[in-house]
Amino acid sequence: MPTPSRRVPIPLLVLILATASLAAPAAPKAPAPPPKPKGLDRAQLAEELRKLADAPALRRARVSVAVMDLSTGEGLFDSNGDQPLIVASNNKLVTTAAALELLGPDFEFRTTVSACGKVLTNGVLDGDLLLVGRGDPSLSGRFHQGKTTAVLEEWAAAVAQAGIKSVRGGIVVDETYFDRQHLHPGWPPNQFQAWYSAPVSALTFNDNCVFVTVRPGARPGDTAIASTDPPTSYVDLVTTCRTTKARLGGNQVLVSRRKGENRLTISGEIRAQGAPLQMWITIHEPALYTGTVFAEVLEAKGIRVGGPVRLLAPPQRIEPAAARELITTTSLLKDAVTVANRNSHNLYAELMLKTLGREKGGQGTWVAGAGVVEKFLRDAGVTGAISYFDGSGLARTNRFSARQLVQLLGYANGRRWGALYLRSLAEPGEGTLSRRLDSLKGHLFAKTGYIAGASALSGYLETRAKRLLAFSILVNDFRSALADVRDAQDAICLKLAEYSGAE
Template sequence: MIRSLTIAVLFIFTETYAQDTIKYTPKDTTAEYDYLTISELQQKIDNILSDSNFINANWGVVIRSLQTGEYLYNKDESKLFVPASNLKLFTTAAGLSLLGSGYRYTTNIYSYGDINYSTLEGDLIIQGTGDPTFSGRFYNGDIFKVFDDWADSLINLGITKIQGNIIGDDDLFDDQGLGEGWSWDYETYWYAAQSSAISFNDNCIDISICYDSKLDSIIIKYSPVVKGIIVINDVVPVSPGSGSTDIDIYRERGTNIITVSGTFSKGSDTLKTYATVLNPTLYAMIVLQDRLEKKGIKVSGYAIDIDDYGRNIDYTKVQYLFSYFSPYLFEIVKVINKGSQNFFAEQLLKTIGHEKKGFGSAENGIIACKEWFSEIGLNPDHIIMTDGSGLSHLNRVTPQQIILLLRHMYSTKIFGAFFNSLPIAGVDGTLLRRMKNTKAENSVRAKTGFISFARSLSGYAFTGDGEPLAFSFIVNNFNVPVKLAENLQDSICVLLSNFKRKSTE
């Protein structure tokens, strides 16, 4: 009978306690396992990594027992590799450790002027702190829920008219929306959305594309529909037999003019895609004004960001109205790691900088993270960190440093929050379709990573004995389809999940 492993983890948030129990039960307890010595296990891994497709590539691999501390496998563990989104492990671990799993963003709303009966005779001020959750992610897909709730709060305060502007104060973060080392041609796409102290809908618009047979044309809809966003339809319908759906989007640099182009098969289902926006704070304020007016609150002024306001806001002279509190950080890091959400990761990095160094910049966030790395025994000189998401090709880490991070988190009270944020093999997140119908399904939790010429997978696995392992697989500089790299990584995970130590060892 295969024994199960239960790890009880307690974590604290907002003066309450939540029991988070992590359980692993092998998928098939009747199947045969691979009883191997460590040297036999190592030989099998060597055979997997010797695949001729990767003769020009570089592999960094570490596998370590969390039960005994023993290294089961090492390959170039101390060399620097481009980690891609495996860097999110460092960002989220630091965020949970430095801010606490129960951390919540607080967005304060103020009036800058007197309230006379139902009229605010002045401006409405939104002071942003970097909250990335003004979207439908936590509200059943309703992207307007947060702003509609703000409108209801104003109405409950008796305010139905604003004789001033809607001002977004994003000065707690810097204005560097894009990460250092990001490719210029990423800018349009959702995975390179700009960071900002005030955001809306991941700083993107949602675009849907479908074929209308009655009109024999392509219909493009987008949301939110607000002033300043222009979407151009340049998509050509093609019959299923003569072409396939191949869509691209492009936002003209320095504008919010977005062109959707390519071909769309008449037999295709509706396609949903996304495009980033320029000036996220202004975008959010325009949407907020639109929602206020739809709720019956008349706004006489304009939606503007703080840079266009022309003066600093004296918060000793404003009137506090209400606050919005985000979901807890342990929920936010699930978005970052399970979906590999770059925008959320960049927001978290700058939040660390704001909370620990007084100002929300990537530079301050990295300084605070590296100080924490040093405290837990990671050599910060072996971690070259330029952003929070891993999208930059300038990032470098060693597989050994990833293992040390994973091992440290395993020993902490916030391990449950960290562990539960990772994709589960064959079940969810970026591992949904990988390792299905193997013993690795539901027993491997790991963060994926991919940018050009880099594919990584690091996390936790459980052997057939229920022994917990930390592993890191990074491959750089390959020139074959990325699926082949995934197959090798998955093969090792399946091997580990089937592995049982021979009783002679």
């Protein structure tokens, strides 16, 4: 006979089940693993960069690469990082950092116009006008809506406001703030007429160049029409260039100047239907150029200058009491830094270097300026041998390693002027990066550099993970096309942007 089952009342069953659930809680869930960081960790980045540093375009070249994470101060990658190489215009990174540190962003370049002599009752200045230059690079149309003579017209207005209607003497130009070595001995001797080799003077106007335009004549066979901006008698235009009836092909126009002269010879052929040829050509004796154009501006305003434009040559000097200041125009160092870095303007960098020499080394010379900059680099913690000779990097004797430039960039990032320095560098789509690395716009701030056989790219890069890196990629003695070398440098930058910050 089967044993009868024992029935449990329903309320008791609920109590038993509830008690059991309290006595035996469920095991806690394991914590979810942290999300895997996006991008490349440090080891992955180094591996990718090693591959890119061995790209076909860089093989058989000398390459120096260094990268630092500025949030930690640690090096992320180094390939031949201590190898000194030609850095070309990356030299401007050094020059502008030294200028910002030692002179300050608000340092003023000053140019003064004074009257030497008495102004007679009939408005005649019984003496000379004196122009004193102190290294101002901005006496051009660059900051004046493209009007080349805008500053000189301000000077002329000040002369008129002083009651001067004519000048019995001439215009004396004083460039003694610097020495008279206008061309650096390390620059290519056959490139003196190119804008990037402009002579360096304490009294500088229009980048010490004229802007030459050559247009076809009215009919085939006619002589081409040449002009300059500013229009000036300081240069002598000799044109043998002929207008041709050719419909296709480029113009074959040559504009040349002999060293030590201001005679421009325009030869060759230009198509009747062709576009004008335009180019910048340097001039000889910048201070005399400035004074001559100023005299022409005065004449155009109805103020006649009776005497010649002449240099104030040591040991000649004019006592301050003998000169009555009419106007002083100024420009700021921080604006010059932006032009030097973003547009890679050589003359701006050289004027800064000689100003450093004058203000901090006692002499407005390349040698004094270089000594000041070398001391700055040592104080900034840059290690290793330093070979620094000019401000722009046009001299092939300048040498830095990628590691040294990264040390400098790291130092600059911690200074009060660091943000201004970073913003002075080109971004993709502007300046010397106008056609490079568009996808990194707003995240890359860099200085390019090129002279024959040397290509450089150094600066700052913000990664997708918001890490700020300092980097330098120097390439010398390459045998590939320059475009291929730049592509290889750009590929390294694009890979740097993928760094996550993870170990």
